[in-house]
Amino acid sequence: MSRIEELPDDFDESLNLNELPVNEAPPVAPQDQLHSGFDLFAASNETPFPINEERLKAAKTDPSAPDMPPAMASVKSHTSAELLDLMNKTPLFMTDIDKAGDENGENPMLDALTALQNEGTRGDVAQSFKEQGNEAVQEKRWIDAKEMYTKALAVIAAKEDNWEKPEDLAVEKKLVLQMEELSHINRALCNLELGNYRACILDCAAALKLNPKNVKAYYRSSMALLKLERLDEAEDAAKRGLVIDSENKSLQIAASKISERKAAVERIAARKKAEAELLRKQNLVLSTALRAREIRTRKTDQPPEMEDARIRLVPDPLSPESSVEFPAVFLYPMDAQSDFIKSFSELHCIADHLDYMFPLPWDTKNEYTIPNVECFMQTVSGGLIKAGKKLPLLQILTGGKVEVVDQMVRIFIVPSGKTGAFIAEMKARKTG
Known part of the structure; x- marks a missing residue:
C-alpha cells in the first residue's frame, strides 16, 4: 500500500521515503516484475505466447516424460528470434511499437490499452498519469515518475482532442490547470533528484506562471539554483517563497544552506584576492631587485615544469x-x-x-x-x-x-x- 496518495502542496521535502513503514514490503525491481509476470501465467495455467505443438513434439526425446506446464511450453516451443518478436507484440514487453502489429498491422491488446488511456476527459487522463507519477515518486523511481508527469503534460498540451467531452467545462478547465501545475512542480522534484537542475528551474517557472504562490516551486528552484552555484538567484527564490509562507521549514532550511554557501564563497574569494595581492607585491619587489642587480630574465612559450620552484x-x-x-x-x-x-x-x-x-x-x-x-x-x-x-x-x-x-x-x-x-x-x- 502506498504511504501517500498524492504530493500535496504541504508535502514535507525532508521526508525520508527510503524508510518503509513497518510490515510494508519493499518495491519490486523491474527484473523481478518480469519474472513475476511469467509466474502469474504459470500459476493460472495461462500461456504468455501461442504454443508451437509440432516443434514441441519434435523436441520431446523421451515419450514417457511428463508434459511441460503450459507457460513453459509456450516459451520452449519458439526460437529466440520468435520469442523476441512475440514479446514485442505484448504490451508488457513491447520495445518497438512499429513492429507490434500482426501481418495486418493490428494488435487488439495494444488497442485496448490505448483505449483505456483515452478513457475519460483530457483532465481525467492527465490526472491518471499524474497519479501514476506520484506512486513512482513514493518509491523513489524518479525516471519513471518524470515520464508519467511528462505524459500528463503532453495530454494537456495535445492539439488533437481524442478524449471524452466533459459534462462541465468550468470544472474540466479547473482540473486541467490543476494537473498542469502539479505535473510541472512534481516533475521539478524528479529533475532535482536526477541532477537535471536547469530542467527543474524551467518546470518551477512553468508552475509559478500558473500559480505565483506555489511555495514548492520557490523551494525547488532555490535548491536547483544552489546546485548550479547561482547563489544570488537561489537566495532571491528562497526569499520570495518565505514572503508567501514564512513558517515553511523546507524554505527556511534552503535559505540557511544558501546563506552558508554564500558566506563560504565570499571567504574563498577574499582569500584568493588577498593571495593574488600578496603575489603581485612579491613579484613587484622581486622585479625591482633583479633590475637593481642588472640580471636579465626571459620567458618562453613552453617553460619547463618545476612545480613550486621559482626565483x-x-x-x-x-x-x-x-x-x-x-x-x-x-x-x-x-x-x-x-x-x-x-x-x-x-x-x-x-x-x-x-x-x-x-x-x-x-x-x-x-x-x-x-x-x-x-x-x-x-x-x-x-x-x-x-x-x-x-x-x-x-x-x-x-x-x-x-x-x-x-x-x-x-x-x-x-x-x-x-x-x-x-x-x-x-x-x-x-x-x-
Missing part, C-alpha cells in the same frame, strides 16, 4: 634587502646527464654545489672532479662564456651578458679534456 627573495619576499635564490640545472652534455637544484643562492658559487654532488654515481671513469671540470653558460646572443667555479652566482649573472630563461639558471659542466669538443659542438649548433 624568490629569501628570507622576506617583500624586502628588497633579501637575497635572490634561483632554480638551477647542471647539465653534463658530454654524458647526457643533468642535476636539478631547487634553490641556488646568488651568494653561493658553483663549487659549493659540486662539492656535495661529486662523485657522480654514473661517472665510472672518474672524469668529474672539481679541479677537473670547466663550467660554461650561454650568452644572450647564443654564444658561451666561461663561468668561474668559485665566483658567486650574482657576479656571473650581473651585467647582462647571460640571461635567466624561464626562471632557471643553466650551467654546463664539462671535463677539462673535452671542452674543445663541447665548444665546437655548440658553435656548430648555433650556426646550423
